[in-house]
Each structure stands twice: as C-alpha cells, then as structure tokens.
Amino acid sequence: MKPSLIVHGGAWDIPDEAVDACKQGCIQALGEGWKILASGGAALDAVEAAIVSLENDPVFDAGFGSHLNAEGKVECDAIVMDGATLRAGAAAGLQRVKNPIQLARAIYEKCPHMMLAGEGAEKFAREKGIVLCKPEELVSEAEWEAYLKCSEDEHAAEHHRGHEQGTVGAVALDKDGRLFAATSTGGTCCKLPGRVGDSPLIGCGCYADSLAGGVSCTGYGEAIMKIVMAKMAVDLLGRPQQGGASGTESVKQVGQICMQQLAERGRGTGGLILLDKEGNPGFAFNTPRMAYGYVADSGTFVVGI
Ligand code: ASP
Numbered sequence: 001m002k003p004s005l006i007v008h009g010g011a012w013d014i015p016d017e018a019v020d021a022c023k024q025g026c027i028q029a030l031g032e033g034w035k036i037l038a039s040g041g042a043a044l045d046a047v048e049a050a051i052v053s054l055e056n057d058p059v060f061d062a063g064f065g066s067h068l069n070a071e072g073k074v075e076c077d078a079i080v081m082d083g084a085t086l087r088a089g090a091a092a093g094l095q096r097v098k099n100p101i102q103l104a105r106a107i108y109e110k111c112p113h114m115m116l117a118g119e120g121a122e123k124f125a126r127e128k129g130i131v132l133c134k135p136e137e138l139v140s141e142a143e144w145e146a147y148l149k150c151s152e153d154e155h156a157a158e159h160h161r162g163h164e165q166g167t168v169g170a171v172a173l174d175k176d177g178r179l180f181a182a183t184s185t186g187g188t189c190c191k192l193p194g195r196v197g198d199s200p201l202i203g204c205g206c207y208a209d210s211l212a213g214g215v216s217c218t219g220y221g222e223a224i225m226k227i228v229m230a231k232m233a234v235d236l237l238g239r240p241q242q243g244g245a246s247g248t249e250s251v252k253q254v255g256q257i258c259m260q261q262l263a264e265r266g267r268g269t270g271g272l273i274l275l276d277k278e279g280n281p282g283f284a285f286n287t288p289r290m291a292y293g294y295v296a297d298s299g300t301f302v303v304g305i
C-alpha cells in the first residue's frame with residue numbers, strides 16, 4: 001500500500017506575519033512523519049513524530065506555547081486513534097506533560113482505559129516513564145503577555161494577533177494499511193480551568209476507521225462537539241458521494257459537507273484534515289485560514305494556509 005500523511009496546525013484568522021512560521025512548522029512535521037512512512041515505518045510512529053514536532057513549535061497551540069486558561073496555566077489535551085481496532089488513547093487537562101501525544105500513545109498502548117484526565121493522567125504518565133515538567137515550562141512569553149492583556153482588559157482576539165496559535169493534528173496510512181489519526185491542543189484561550197474541548201474526544205476532534213478513513217479537527221470545540229464532527233466525516237467517507245465522486249474529489253465533498261454542518265448546526269467555525277482508506281488526502285475550513293500540509297503522490301510536500 002502507498003503510504004500517506006496529512007497534518008494541520010489549526011484553523012483561525014492566522015495573521016499575515018504568522019503565515020511563514022505556520023507553513024514552516026507544517027513542513028517540519030511532514031518531514032518527521034514522512035521519514036518514518038517512506039522507509040516502511042508504522043503510521044502510529046509517524047503521527048506521533050509529526051505531532052511531537054508541532055507540539056514543540058511555539059507557533060502552534062499545543063504543548064509548549066499553548067494558550068493559557070483563565071488562571072494563567074496551560075492545560076493540554078491529546079488523542080491518538082487506531083483505525084484497525086477503533087481503540088484510542090486520550091488524555092485531558094494536562095499541566096505537566098511536555099508532549100501530550102506521547103501520553104496519549106502510552107494510554108493507547110498500555111492502559112485498560114481509553115481516556116485519563118488531570119492528576120490521574122499525569123500519575124499514569126510517570127508510571128510509564130514519561131518525565132513530567134514544571135507547569136511553567138509549557139508557558140511561552142507570547143502567551144504570557146497575551147494572558148496579561150486579557151486579564152487587565154476584556155479577553156479579545158486583538159491581544160492574540162501577531163502571536164500565533166492553532167491546535168495540531170495528523171493522519172497517516174502506512175504501507176501495511178494501518179491508519180492512525182491524532183490531535184493535540186492547548187484548547188481555547190482564557191478557558192475556565194477544567195474545560196475540555198472537542199480535541200481529545202473520540203469522534204469529536206479525532207476519529208479513524210480503516211474501513212472508511214481518518215480525520216483530525218480544529219476550531220471552536222463547543223461547536224465541533226455538538227455535531228461530533230470527526231465521526232460525521234468518517235461516516236461520510238465510508239459512503240458513496242454525490243454524482244459518484246471518488247478519490248480526492250469525494251474526500252473534498254466530505255470536507256465541505258462537514259463545514260456546512262459546523263456552520264449551520266454547530267454554529268461555529270473550524271476545519272479538518274482527512275485521509276480516506278486509500279490514503280487520498282483532503283482538508284476544509286470555514287475560518288479565514290487553516291495551516292495544513294500533505295505529501296503529494298510525487299512525494300513532494302504541499303503546504304498551504
Ligand atoms: N478545538 C480546540 C478546542 O476547542 C481549539 C482549536 O482547535 O483551536 O479545544
């Protein structure tokens with residue numbers, strides 16, 4: 001089977017000055033994931049490597065550089081899902097895990113449950129050999145400054161212009177036909193402590209089913225949750241499309257239907273990346289911009305905003 005990889009770095013009103021950094025971050029993540037897939041490696045390793053790269057880049061809202069909550073703290077969520085077994089590993093409300101996707105993977109591989117939150121999740125991380133960091137180590141200068149402005153004044157988008165943000169995601173198919181999807185986020189800025197959005201929830205921010213395809217979402221979590229968008233997208237990938245569309249055209253149609261549902265029924269904005277079961281990539285967003293990248297048939301990296 002031909003391997004395939006797609007990543008995203010968040011859908012929002014990305015300002016001009018952040019465009020290059022977002023594209024660069026997507027290229028870097030594709031490079032990390034593709035190295036693995038192109039040499040015959042596993043989709044799980046590829047999505048993990050791509051997401052770790054995106055989490056470590058403060059240009060994105062995941063891991064280091066995540067948005068701060070209303071108390072000035074980072075609280076991260078992440079998930080990875082296996083299309084073959086429908087098993088996932090998810091973690092929410094993390095304050096001391098540098099790479100939340102690594103904990104999500106440990107939960108997927110080593111935990112009898114599929115989702116852990118807060119202290120329990122961090123305890124499990126420690127038991128599985130994931131070194132915890134200090135909460136402050138996840139706070140970037142730009143996010144701290146934005147937080148101060150939000151606390152002095154009303155929380156406003158302008159405070160965040162010129163500093164960059166965006167949930168991250170990846171979907172990969174490997175040469176053996178294994179399909180994995182993953183999402184990692186710091187959530188929304190100034191959220192209440194304890195708030196969990198769509199990102200780590202199976203079917204909302206992420207879903208994978210080898211019989212249909214894999215999806216990672218981004219955007220206003222409360223709206224994405226209402227329509228269970230990732231599951232909606234995968235279900236649509238598994239059905240014949242309008243006019244008998246197939247391949248990339250069909251994936252595109254699915255993305256568009258989801259955006260229409262997100263706007264009309266969810267009353268929100270966001271975006272998603274998709275791979276169908278053959279590895280055809282697609283993406284859609286109803287925000288001004290979304291950072292995304294995928295590997296074309298020729299093996300070249302295509303990135304866009
Ligand atoms: N979906 C994320 C959340 O609501 C945020 C984002 O994608 O920008 O937590």
